[in-house]
Amino acid sequence: MxxxxxxxxxxxxxxxxxxxxxxxxxxxxxxxxxxxxxxxxxxxxxxxxxxxxxxxxxxxxxxxxxxxxxxxxxxxxxxxxxxxxxxxxxxxxxxxxxxxxxxxxxxxxxxxxxxxxxxxxxxxxxxxxxCDGTTVPGDASPSAPGTPTASGVTDTSVKLAWSAATDDKGVKNYDVLRDGTKVATVTTTSYTDTGLTAGTDYSYTVQARDTAGQTGPVSAAVAVHTTGGTTPPPTTGSKVKLGYFTEWGIYGRNYNVKNLVTSGSAAKITHINYAFGNVTNGQCAIGDSYADYDKAFTADQSVSGVADTWDQPLRGNFNQLRQLKAKYPNIKVLWSFGGWTWSGGFAQAAANPTAFAQSCYNLVEDPRWADVFDGIDIDWEYPNACGLSCDTSGAAAYRNLMQALRAKFGTGNLVTAATTADGSSGGKIDAADYAGAAQYVDWYNVMTYDFFGAWAAQGPTAPHSPLTSYSGIPTAGFTTADAMAKFKAKGVPANKLLIGIGFYGRGWTGVTQDAPGGTATGAAAGTYEQGIEDYKVLKTSCPATGTIAGTAYAHCGSNWWSYDTPATIAGKMTWARNQGLGGAFFWEFSGDTSNGELVSAISNNL
CATH class of the missing domain: 2.60.40.290 (Immunoglobulin-like)
Structure with missing residues (x-):
């Protein structure tokens, strides 16, 4: 329509x-x-x-x-x-x-x-x-009530109070909404909500109704965390804890924004990167319009517990992220553009960075969803180097692009970027002016994973996300420590560097050797792609049998996998703290267990 x-x-x-x-x-x-x-x-x-x-x-x-x-x-x-x-x-x-x-x-x-x-x-x-064909006088809708205040919070209840709305004919009553769903209608300006769950986050708003039956706008929301429960209220600290949410995850993976709530992950993160927007014709563009803002979610799929309707102005993942932010006001959401498949458009964008930045701003700040996003993330794989295709924009192109984005988005929005972790001599970090661009970004998501994998079909087997080097590593400089050291040596501040964690493993088949360095015959079978599998599957289908360079590996039958576990993530978070890094990020939520054990490992140890 x-x-x-x-x-x-x-x-x-x-x-x-x-x-x-x-x-x-x-x-x-x-x-x-x-x-x-x-x-x-x-x-x-x-x-x-x-x-x-x-x-x-x-x-x-x-x-x-x-x-x-x-x-x-x-x-x-x-x-x-x-x-x-x-x-x-x-x-x-x-x-x-x-x-x-x-x-x-x-x-x-x-x-x-x-x-x-x-x-x-x-x-x-x-x-x-x-304008009106009748002679029946009407009246204006009531104003929004004042923002509720919360007091007397217990394990199972909270008392709410708000300032009165105004109306030319008089206010009749107020609807109290919990997480977007009406829980009571009262004639006073206070209400005590009971029957809540201990240690749980809630969001409350209030809406007035006048004597003619018209309802006005809702108030601003107040966040409430009930006492008790098995975990204390979330405290995020100063470190960034960021996860990628993929627009396509709502299809075959059946992973919705609501899963961030049911897994407990939403209470343990600070930021979400929504992946991906496209980069084409030198401009930012929608990736999947149906998933982004059109798909109707049922009540059981929705963060608010309310089903989408056919005629509401915004649906899809964007609306679900809006509901998530109402429930968890501390979470910031960035729209990530590019990625492996859509990075080919950055060469044209770099030719006119000002026009590119304007197109991105127009899309991110579109009135339909401007409140959903708190900034932009650029995932260019890779400036002045080769990824799915090869870029020859020159070393300065990256700096110029980030400068244009910061100039357009200003200081009130986040501007971040996913970067290579190739710390080898003359490698991808050396190919672009990441140091010059650092002054324009809030942080870099350094992709410290996918160093090794079954694209080398015969091996040697190697951990795809080694923290440090080890004897026999296939390529020198392909480690987290080497990447971070190179960025810092170039002048990128440590607090603008985030360590990356993959919520998946990479594996080979036809392997007889338990330790890394063995030969293989090809990629191990995966649920969605050969040579790759979610952690939530591998933890039981092929449990870890050893660790190397701060990462776990597993040899089961003829398959050999490497992946991070809660224990290895704890070690990496300790290392990141000791290095003074700005925090951690991960790819991506749906690879975790239903109770978010990898997100918990990041949050608890960072």
């Missing part, structure tokens, strides 16, 4: 059900040929989405239409679609587009806009006549 591409709400703390958000404009004298009605389809406190519907109630075709209304001072239209909207002071005028001006008898057309402020329209006119 055409409406799915239109601008939707930004800066929401919680996705709201559409029911109860509609308010009609104040009517004047009855119109004889047409009506115009107004609906507030979404509200996020500091702004809202509005929609006007023009209907031909007469017997002859209308060739064009103009809707006029007044907003109170402080309320304005920031963007619009399907109409040309202009203003003079507080008076606003919307005129039809060339394609939707003609209305046959009984036909209707809608146009929408994003607004700032909290006011409602008044003094509506349609083609210089009244």
């Amino acid at each position: 055409r409406f799915r591409h239109r601008a939707a709400a930004g800066f929401a703390t919680l996705l709201l059900p559409l029911a109860g958000l509609v308010g009609l404009a104040s009517p004047a004298q009855a119109a004889t040929t047409a009506t115009a009605t107004y609906a507030k389809t979404q509200d996020w406190g500091t702004g809202f989405e509005g929609k006007w519907t023009v209907k031909n109630t007469g017997t002859t075709t209308i060739s064009s239409w103009t809707v006029e209304w007044d907003f109170p001072s402080g309320t304005s239209v920031t963007s619009a679609w399907d109409a040309d909207v202009t203003s003079s002071g507080t008076h606003w005028t919307a005129r039809n587009k060339s394609y939707n001006g003609s209305l046959a008898p009984g036909a209707s057309v809608s146009f929408g806009f994003n607004g700032a402020g909290s006011g409602s329209p008044s003094n509506c006119k349609l083609n210089n006549d009244s």
Whole structure:
């Protein structure tokens, strides 16, 4: 349907059900040929989405239409679609587009806009006549109540209180919403919620209803963590704890944003990289529009426990991430662009970094999902070097690209990048000006994994994520320690370097030798790809039989795998702390166990 591409709400703390958000404009004298009605389809406190519907109630075709209304001072239209909207002071005028001006008898057309402020329209006119065909007076929706405050928090209850909403006809009652779901309707400005689970995070908002039955915008959210439980409230500290969430994981892997909650991982991280946006024609572009913002999740798949509807402005992973951030306000989400498959577009982007940065900003800050993202991550594999294809942009291209991104995104957004971990002499770290670019980024995600794998089909077998070197390592410099040492030697601050952990193993088959360095006949079978398997599978199908260079390996039957375990991750986190690194990141959530044991190992030891 055409409406799915239109601008939707930004800066929401919680996705709201559409029911109860509609308010009609104040009517004047009855119109004889047409009506115009107004609906507030979404509200996020500091702004809202509005929609006007023009209907031909007469017997002859209308060739064009103009809707006029007044907003109170402080309320304005920031963007619009399907109409040309202009203003003079507080008076606003919307005129039809060339394609939707003609209305046959009984036909209707809608146009929408994003607004700032909290006011409602008044003094509506349609083609210089009244907007409403009835003589029944309407009234404005109530304002948003004040942000709730929480007190008396116990293992199973919390007392909430808020300042009253205002309404021209009077406020009738308030709906109390827990994690987006109504749990009570009260006539006072306080409520005690009971029957909660100990040691659990909740998010509360409040919404007012007036005497005419109209509901206004919800308040801002307050986060509550009940006492007790088996784990204390999350404390993230100063280290970055970042995980990649893949847009395609919702398909065959059936791994949804909600799994971050049910696994306990959401309470133990600070950042999420959403992978991936595309880079094509020198611009940032959508990767998978269906997964990103269109797929409808059922109630049991949704973070809020509420099913998506066909007509809500934003669905898909973006809406689920919005709900996750409402539940865990400390989490920041970055949109990652590129990756192994889509890095070929960076060469064209580097030719005009300013235009590239502008395209990325326009996409990340799209009003439909601007509140979801806190910055951008660039995964260029690899500048001035070879990955899936070879790049010849020159050593300075990377620095110029990151400089342009920082200039456009400013200091209020995060700008980060995934980088090579090739610490060999004359290797990929030496190919681009990572040191010069470091002043423009908040941190580098150094991909300290995939050093070795079954692309070398006959071996030798080797751990794919060695922390340090060891006797017999196939390539000198292919270790975490070598990579970090090289970055620091070039002048990249240690606190801008994150150690990378793979939540998967890489393996060979046809192997007879238990220790690393054995020969093989090819890649071991994997669930989704030859030579690679999730940790959650390997921990039981091929348990570790030894460790080498800070990483576990396993020899079972004729297969040989290497992967990180909670124990080796603990060792790597201790090493990262001792090196003064900025934190850790991992690829990616779905490889972990259902109770998030690898995320726990990072969080507990970093």
